[in-house]
Amino acid sequence: MTETSAFAELMAVWSSGPxxxxxxxxxxxxxxxxxxxxxxxxxxMPPVLIASVLLAIVVALSGLGFAQYEQGARWLTVLLGPxxxxxxxxxxxxxxxIRALWLPILVTLPVAATLAAAYALMIxxxxxxxxxxxxxxxxxxxxxxxxxxxxxxxxxxxxLTLGALLITGVLACLFVDWVARWLDIKDDRIIGFAxxxxxxxxxTARAFEISxxxxxxxxxGMGLTGVFTALFLPLxxxxx
Amino acid sequence: xVMLRGFLVLVVFFLLGEALRVLAGLPVSGGVLGMVMMTFxxxxxxxxxxxxxxxxxxxxxxxxxxxTPGVVGVFFIVDQFAGHWTTVLVSLVVGTLLSVITTxxxxxxxxxxxxxxx
Numbered sequence: 001m002t003e004t005s006a007f008a009e010l011m012a013v014w015s016s017g018p019x020x021x022x023x024x025x026x027x028x029x030x031x032x033x034x035x036x037x038x039x040x041x042x043x044x045m046p047p048v049l050i051a052s053v054l055l056a057i058v059v060a061l062s063g064l065g066f067a068q069y070e071q072g073a074r075w076l077t078v079l080l081g082p083x084x085x086x087x088x089x090x091x092x093x094x095x096x097x098i099r100a101l102w103l104p105i106l107v108t109l110p111v112a113a114t115l116a117a118a119y120a121l122m123i124x125x126x127x128x129x130x131x132x133x134x135x136x137x138x139x140x141x142x143x144x145x146x147x148x149x150x151x152x153x154x155x156x157x158x159x160l161t162l163g164a165l166l167i168t169g170v171l172a173c174l175f176v177d178w179v180a181r182w183l184d185i186k187d188d189r190i191i192g193f194a195x196x197x198x199x200x201x202x203x204t205a206r207a208f209e210i211s212x213x214x215x216x217x218x219x220x221g222m223g224l225t226g227v228f229t230a231l232f233l234p235l236x237x238x239x240x
Numbered sequence: 241x242v243m244l245r246g247f248l249v250l251v252v253f254f255l256l257g258e259a260l261r262v263l264a265g266l267p268v269s270g271g272v273l274g275m276v277m278m279t280f281x282x283x284x285x286x287x288x289x290x291x292x293x294x295x296x297x298x299x300x301x302x303x304x305x306x307x308t309p310g311v312v313g314v315f316f317i318v319d320q321f322a323g324h325w326t327t328v329l330v331s332l333v334v335g336t337l338l339s340v341i342t343t344x345x346x347x348x349x350x351x352x353x354x355x356x357x358x
Contacts, residue, residue, distance in 0.1 A: 032308075053315070080306050081274070082250040082253075082271075082299060084274065086275075086296035088274070088277075089293060090300070107346065107350045108347050112342055115339050116343075119335035123331035123335055124327050124331035127326075137332070145306070150269065153268065153269060158310055159310060159311075162307060162314055167329070168336050171337070176344070183344055183345065185348055193343070194343040227272065
């Protein structure tokens with residue numbers, strides 16, 4: 001009995017500040033990276049998935065609870081704001097790529113970025129999804145910090161959005177691989193752009209494994225889709 | 241110190257983005273507006289300072305860690321969206337497959353691809 005209460009007391013002290021949540025998040029992140037490398041970098045299991053499964057288990061079993069954990073972790077997640085701003089730097093650095101391939105990018109981006117959201121939304125709508133689910137799915141192809149901002153603006157659930165993002169990112173890696181082979185596309189610029197446009201940061205990490213060119217075009221596709229969707233989706237939602 | 245200077249620039253642009261969002265009443269997050277302002281500022285200046293490049297690279301490499309707490313939340317809302325998961329999964333799988341096919345076809349058509357690029 002005393003042992004239990006001592007543990008409870010310790011948990012109360014540890015979780016009174018954000019340090020426990022911060023330590024767990026850093027530990028989970030590093031463990032996820034390490035295990036990902038150990039498993040041979042499987043496409044279907046990105047580090048963020050490993051890290052969040054580990055953390056969910058610890059948070060549930062320790063009795064800390066998600067609400068308490070999230071409150072402490074907010075000390076880290078506030079950095080998402082400046083991290084989103086930071087994406088503007090590589091976007092500028094790749095400006096010469098945009099100039100070199102401006103026509104296909106200009107034609108593809110608005111159509112493909114709109115359809116990336118519209119296909120899933122139409123299917124979900126046809127299956128009678130609630131407005132909350134629709135708002136959470138809308139930014140599914142957009143990089144996380146931007147998607148969280150969009151979901152917030154549309155009134156979606158941040159957690160559901162992140163779940164949708166995770167699933168979409170993993171699927172995009174697999175599908176781009178299959179479809180590119182099926183269509184006999186070997187241009188790394190096109191494969192990279194398709195990865196970033198559809199599968200945001202998870203697919204961009206995959207693109208950098210293919211080649212630096214694919215990685216650069218994936219960052220470009222991710223950045224442009226993020227900006228385009230962030231600017232037009234909330235406006236489109238207001239009109240509809 | 242070098243890192244801090246770059247970080248300060250990023251935070252200031254985030255605050256400017258928030259200011260633009262509130263003052264112009266835009267339905268877009270402050271981070272995104274800050275990012276757009278950052279890109280345009282760099283285009284006008286024509287170069288990136290080392291400290292800014294350094295700070296942004298550091299922060300971008302931590303992106304995965306910064307979104308992890310939110311992803312953890314997914315496992316705690318499984319019950320809350322109990323009836324919705326089939327819808328979510330079907331729309332994501334079919335939607336993503338369709339949009340990947342569309343993107344690759346469009347790019348191939350317009351870029352006149354087929355020519356290899358290494």
